[in-house]
Amino acid sequence: MxxxxxxxxxxxxxxxxxxxxxxxxxxxxxxxxxxxxxxxxxxxxxxxxxxxxxxxxxxxxxxxxxxxxxxxxxxxxxxxxxxxxxxxxxxxxxxxxxxxxxxxxxxxxxxxxxxxxxxxxxxxxxxxxxQKTYTKLQEQVGQSLSDTAETRYLRLLKERPALLQRIPQHYIATYLGITPESLSRLRKKLACE
Amino acid sequence: MxxxxxxxxxxxxxxxxxxxxxxxxxxxxxxxxxxxxxxxxxxxxxxxxxxxxxxxxxxxxxxxxxxxxxxxxxxxxxxxxxxxxxxxxxxxxxxxxxxxxxxxxxxxxxxxxxxxxxxxxxxxxxxxxxQKTYTKLQEQVGQSLSDTAETRYLRLLKERPALLQRIPQHYIATYLGITPESLSRLRKKLACE
DNA sequence: AAAAAGCATTGACCTAGGTCAAGAAATTAC
DNA sequence: GTAATTTCTTGACCTAGGTCAATGCTTTTT
Structure with missing residues (x-):
């Protein structure tokens, strides 16, 4: 180790x-x-x-x-x-x-x-x-209330791109507060744009 | 004072x-x-x-x-x-x-x-x-992701009933992450049930 | 007391995301 | 290498909550 x-x-x-x-x-x-x-x-x-x-x-x-x-x-x-x-x-x-x-x-x-x-x-x-964690949590509360799933997904993609490569997608969905189906559709939509 | x-x-x-x-x-x-x-x-x-x-x-x-x-x-x-x-x-x-x-x-x-x-x-x-605030924030993150507005409203009503008496309703809506219109409709629905 | 501002309610309509169900791909286990 | 799980995708349909606009009801302000 x-x-x-x-x-x-x-x-x-x-x-x-x-x-x-x-x-x-x-x-x-x-x-x-x-x-x-x-x-x-x-x-x-x-x-x-x-x-x-x-x-x-x-x-x-x-x-x-x-x-x-x-x-x-x-x-x-x-x-x-x-x-x-x-x-x-x-x-x-x-x-x-x-x-x-x-x-x-x-x-x-x-x-x-x-x-x-x-x-x-x-x-x-x-x-x-x-202190840092505390601030992060506070921001997360604000964001999870009013941002759309798309906004939250794009933010995660930007802030932790490597994470999306290693984590099964349905866990990402749960983290974003949406269903795996919705995330799948969201990704499809973003790929076409 | x-x-x-x-x-x-x-x-x-x-x-x-x-x-x-x-x-x-x-x-x-x-x-x-x-x-x-x-x-x-x-x-x-x-x-x-x-x-x-x-x-x-x-x-x-x-x-x-x-x-x-x-x-x-x-x-x-x-x-x-x-x-x-x-x-x-x-x-x-x-x-x-x-x-x-x-x-x-x-x-x-x-x-x-x-x-x-x-x-x-x-x-x-x-x-x-x-420490207490930290835990509260963590819970709030979990709740704001997956609970419906109704669940969040009922929880607030239970935990801080006096707050709802003193705060204009549109602020409560913003706190719950919904629009004032939706809160108004939600309250109407709950009153009828 | 009248005017103005701020709030709450309601209606008509729209959209993001949920649910359920069925397959297709990809991993993992034997 | 085949079977068994897991995971991901897609379709059909549904619902909570958003948007915009109109209408009263309260507070403030003057």
Missing amino acids: DTSRLLTELQSKANFPDADFPAFLDLFEPLTLKKKQHLYRSGEVIRHVCFVVRGCLRHYYANEEGIERIIFFAEENWWVGDIVSFLERKPTNLNLQAVEDCDLLVIDRNNFDHALKNFPGFLEYYQKGT | DTSRLLTELQSKANFPDADFPAFLDLFEPLTLKKKQHLYRSGEVIRHVCFVVRGCLRHYYANEEGIERIIFFAEENWWVGDIVSFLERKPTNLNLQAVEDCDLLVIDRNNFDHALKNFPGFLEYYQKGT
Whole structure:
């Protein structure tokens, strides 16, 4: 597993000294997931937060009628986990499933606290990341309310073109809030234009 | 202005000693807004975060075509402000407007930092609040994608019945992501059932 | 008290996207 | 390499919600 990705990621957004990395990495456990495997499901209390070294996962709600709503796709260099469940020890409402075979680095609550306390570079990285995610979510709320499926699809195509190459189309549809059929028709329409 | 509301709010969610309150309150400035007045608009850098003592405001995006998307209504005991713009000194994309005459307590960046450092009860309150807001946003993303306008309206009616009494209906429509006409028809339909 | 502005309602009509069903392609498993 | 799943596409039809325009009902303003 290529753990150096984690260092590269930390250094791209915060000031994290090379020398700290071995001790920092020790706080994590490597974990691999097979395609379609779940890391957790709604109702569980999340004990770990993960860094994605390789692969891709989907983070989604599933309601009573079996309708799934993907809220985001985690690819390489992303963190994933329900931070609230993790910090407050409450059952999560989310589900996390590997869309491809994945390599993850997972850290539990104690080690996470320890990392925030003892690695100032990580604290900086964490705080910046939290803020960014928060803004993204806020924008997503605004957009999902008033943009058409076409607008949302074109935005995704522009912002994450590589994602569309690796994710089955019906998951993309669920993420956009439309049916697979509608996405298929939408793509056909766009191809003709 | 009834500043004791702030103390009550802090104590309802964190451990905040009465004795600390006078010094804490000193970090804020009172501010009143007339109905329809804006506290800020898209493009400005937010210098303050506000606690709502009395009144109600709407926090919204406005896109190029003049379409507005309300992401939330702040009522008494809520905090409002674009935390990312505030912390990172970046221009905000949001607009904040009073829906009624409002009494606010505003705190600037320096005082906010000071408060987090020197009042542990406030830090506790802040961290809990941030997490909660984050979860709420995540849920909102899932819901706005797949729920019908009717479902969203009924949920709002259940969760914030008092809000519907004080806010003009066309704002509620914008919050739900539908037109005022559609909301009017939806309400008519529900009244008949 | 009258005029003006802002809101809510209603009707006629339109469109994006949903639903259900059937095949075609593409993967995966044996 | 064939069978079994999954995934994607297409067609026929339906519905929630949008658009535009007209008409009252409330608040404000003067």
